[in-house]
Amino acid sequence: MTSLPQPAPNAKKLGLVIDLDTCVGCHACAVNCKEWNTGGHSAPLPDHQPYGEEPDGVWFNRIHSFEAGCGSSSKTVNFPRSCLHCENPQCVTVCPTGASYKREEDGIVLVNADICIGCKLCSWACPYGAREFDELAGVMKKCTLCIDRIYNETLPEAEREPACVATCPSRARHFGDFNDPESKVSKLVAARGGVDLMPELGYKPVNKYLPPRKASIPTKPQEQGGGTGNALLRLLDKVLSR
Amino acid sequence: MKPASSVLLLTTLTGFGYGLLAWLAVFALCGGLPDSRWFLPVAVVVALAFAGAGLVASMLHLGRPERAWRAFSQWRSSWLSREGVASLVTFPPALGFAVLWWLQGPDSAVAIILGLIAGALGLVTVFCTSMIYASLKPIRQWHNPHTAPDYMLFALFSGAVLLALLLAAWTGKASMAALVALAAAIIAGIAKLAYWRFIDAQPPLATLASATGLKEYGEVRPLDAPHFTENYVLREMGYRIARKHAAKLRRFVVFAAFLLPAVLAALAALGAAPLAASLVAALFTALGLFTERWLFFAEATHVSTLYYGR
């Protein structure tokens, strides 16, 4: 059913918190996402010309870099973008077949690849560009919030989190239940002022982004040295002070 | 948005077909059709052939056409599903209209009632099609109050042009349908001009600052893209057309889709070579509306491409 479900009592609201303050833009989450999901629930995630001139393929997670603000307070912000598992996702309601659906019990938005007709309308309805079409299978694919990890009883409990969260080297990604005010994600959002992307479109994204901290670390001005002698001395100083 | 020819064909051809069906019902009701057993059934078949061709073309757009039947299931929430259902349920009354007319002649009240039902359902189908586009929030050039009325107007206009052609071919004389086509061309043309004025003045849906949640830092500029080649999102939704080309094509649409057919319809209505005039009018309407539909896609921008600085 592509009508949105009434959330069940005690339903979870699972999603991610992405910390734009600590994300270093290393793409590890995107790579691990690709690695897990090309063998997971929506497998495979095809690649076209992976080693060719125009490599192209299905990825559920894409890492952008932006510049925000001007002057001394400006920031470089690394920005991972994936499905936000919206509470009011038009990608689901436009689907003519029922292939796209939002789960009652935890709010995860999924595609049933067995009945998708590949009309692509859901990707048009997503403001976040989160859905990518599998040209080979002729069906739509998207982030599953690693449904095959988070409930996977064959994995050690500590690993039952999305691949992107598990792999992030700077701990910029967090997974949890937003309906539980005591969960780590709820607390992070409250403490750090987590925000919605494009709230004006009314999709009510579940995933939240933590804005970069305003504080900046003062740095000493670079020493102004001149001449080769000075450069040699500095090099020596560097080597010796290791 | 990438203009996919299958979708352009779907929307223009079903417009012709269901527009013609609607006018056939109205003309049958008003007694404006030739007093022949054959004209109406032939015309209904033409209408259904146009609509059917459009629907078949739309199947080519699907990644898994063999599963197309599944699209009838979600009419509660999906305009695409409603379009499928409506287009299908139009066929039985339309066929009944044709058959009863053939059996009982122009005086058959049941035939005319079936015709009116079929005509209305055909227009409902066009409305559902228009709502597929009009309901998509991320695309400002579609999600606005112009889209649905425009689709209806273009269907009625192209249907009238087609009816004028059929009548001219059958009778060789000027017809009321040519006058209707003339009026429809003018109204549809004005609607298109109003739409362009509207989208040209529309502010963008969102800014990169709100798309990234970084509003409080001021302006946000793209620095590095996630990938250096196009991906599905950019290919499908990042299609851009140069303003220069768009302006040229807009002029072509005004001329081919509306102006020329209007002049030719006026000639046909005055009885000056009705058949030739109606034929050329229909050809240009088809070409013009196909270009119009191409532009409707090419000029549409998707808010997700903000992330790529587009």
Ligand code: SF4
């Ligand atoms: S981010 Fe896009 S694909 Fe994901 S739930 Fe929201 S609208 Fe749907």
Ligand code: SF4
């Ligand atoms: S592409 Fe598949 S999942 Fe998306 S709207 Fe069409 S049928 Fe539904």
